[in-house]
Amino acid sequence: MRRKAGSLVPLEIAICSAALALRERGIEQFHGYLIAKELKDASDAKLLTAYGTLYRALGRLEQMGLMTSVWEDPQIPADANRPRRRLYAITPDGQTAVATASAAGQPEAAPLAVPRVSEA
Amino acid sequence: MSPRAAAGVARWWTRLYTAGLPVDLRDARRAEVESDLWESVADGAPSRHILARVALGLADDLTWSLTVMDISTRDTAKWSVGSLLVLLLSWLWLSQAPQSAVMRESTWAVPVALINHLVGLVLLVGMRLPLDLRLMGWAFKGVPVSQLASRTVPLALVGGIVTIVSGMALYAADPARMTSNPMFAFKIAVLAAALMNAWIFHAVLARRITDWDSAENLPAIVQASGYTSVLLWITLIVAGRLIGFTGN
Numbered sequence: 001m002r003r004k005a006g007s008l009v010p011l012e013i014a015i016c017s018a019a020l021a022l023r024e025r026g027i028e029q030f031h032g033y034l035i036a037k038e039l040k041d042a043s044d045a046k047l048l049t050a051y052g053t054l055y056r057a058l059g060r061l062e063q064m065g066l067m068t069s070v071w072e073d074p075q076i077p078a079d080a081n082r083p084r085r086r087l088y089a090i091t092p093d094g095q096t097a098v099a100t101a102s103a104a105g106q107p108e109a110a111p112l113a114v115p116r117v118s119e120a
Numbered sequence: 121m122s123p124r125a126a127a128g129v130a131r132w133w134t135r136l137y138t139a140g141l142p143v144d145l146r147d148a149r150r151a152e153v154e155s156d157l158w159e160s161v162a163d164g165a166p167s168r169h170i171l172a173r174v175a176l177g178l179a180d181d182l183t184w185s186l187t188v189m190d191i192s193t194r195d196t197a198k199w200s201v202g203s204l205l206v207l208l209l210s211w212l213w214l215s216q217a218p219q220s221a222v223m224r225e226s227t228w229a230v231p232v233a234l235i236n237h238l239v240g241l242v243l244l245v246g247m248r249l250p251l252d253l254r255l256m257g258w259a260f261k262g263v264p265v266s267q268l269a270s271r272t273v274p275l276a277l278v279g280g281i282v283t284i285v286s287g288m289a290l291y292a293a294d295p296a297r298m299t300s301n302p303m304f305a306f307k308i309a310v311l312a313a314a315l316m317n318a319w320i321f322h323a324v325l326a327r328r329i330t331d332w333d334s335a336e337n338l339p340a341i342v343q344a345s346g347y348t349s350v351l352l353w354i355t356l357i358v359a360g361r362l363i364g365f366t367g368n
Contacts, residue, residue, distance in 0.1 A: 032152055033159035047169055048160075051130065051153055052177025056184045071151075082162075083155040086148070 008066075008101055011049070011057050014039055016066060016098045019090035029070075029087040032058065058088060066094035126167035127157040130174045137181045139202070145188050182281070183274035204315075207284060214292040223293040230293050236286035241360070243279025245353050247272045248318075255321075255346025261336040266329055273322075303366040307359035314352035321345045 008016070018038040022030050030038070032055060036048040048054075061067040069088045077084045134153045138146040160170055214220075223229045251272050253259040260268055291298050298304045325342055332338050 031155060031159070033156045033163070036156070047172050047176070050173045050177030050180065051156060052180035052184065054177070055149065055152055056180045083158045084151060085155050086152050
């Protein structure tokens with residue numbers, strides 16, 4: 001489906017909004033599972049966003065310049081004995097996109113402040 | 121099933137759909153899902169939630185992998201052949217007596233499979249046709265072939281998967297009658313030819329796509345691929361309809 005240039009689908013807006021909510025709680029960078037939990041809690045859904053849907057949307061947001069991502073330092077997961085995380089962060093363009101979408105009346109699935117999830 | 125086993129299913133699926141992708145994208149997606157699975161299990165996620173996250177993302181996984189697939193790599197060819205083998209083995213398994221009985225004895229199994237077969241075929245051919253018209257030079261001459269393909273092929277693939285899986289279920293309902301029907305054998309042969317033609321386009325002809333991507337008149341062999349595709353898919357539809365009127 002072709003979409004208007006610069007417009008975001010509801011999931012993309014929700015991810016950006018959830019990223020802003022995390023930032024308000026002092027979490028600048030987040031991994032996929034954390035944002036999936038944030039999305040679930042914000043929308044009172046029963047399930048987390050599907051793997052394919054979530055990571056495809058994150059990839060699109062990164063391509064559009066609304067998110068950036070870095071792989072964490074390998075020493076951190078080695079010390080914690082867990083897999084390495086890809087850490088995303090919302091960009092100023094992402095923040096603007098959420099504001100624009102809100103002003104245009106596009107649905108915002110994740111409220112900006114939902115202080116219910118701690119980092120898993 | 122334990123959450124660890126469900127994570128194993130998710131891991132297996134991720135390895136499957138990323139198998140033919142460029143190494144950097146493949147490794148990044150696998151590592152990202154691995155991290156997510158680890159967090160899920162550590163967080164106490166039930167296995168049904170992990171499996172649901174896999175199932176609900178299947179279409180996105182497939183369309184994403186097709187979008188980023190480098191069709192010139194040997195891994196892609198291996199992935200394609202492997203998928204065909206899995207389908208063939210599934211087909212053989214479905215045609216065994218117990219599975220066949222389940223299909224026959226259920227009130228809704230055959231009608232549901234039939235509807236899915238039809239919807240899948242409409243999606244497959246409907247999404248393939250714009251690309252074929254472009255290759256033939258009949259329409260969309262101003263649109264680069266790669267752009268049109270990236271928009272239509274993922275949906276055509278989803279339609280193809282629905283068609284083949286539902287077709288396998290229909291075959292399982294009465295394998296003996298289907299196997300003895302000459303029109304069914306003809307349809308399968310046409311299907312194989314159509315898939316081979318599509319594979320040749322994506323794996324061989326498209327290697328030089330940068331030479332003619334935006335050209336209004338495409339090379340004769342590329343045009344021939346479009347004509348062949350249309351001819352084969354129409355023949356496939358006609359053969360499918362005639363199955364009900366031929367054989368025992």
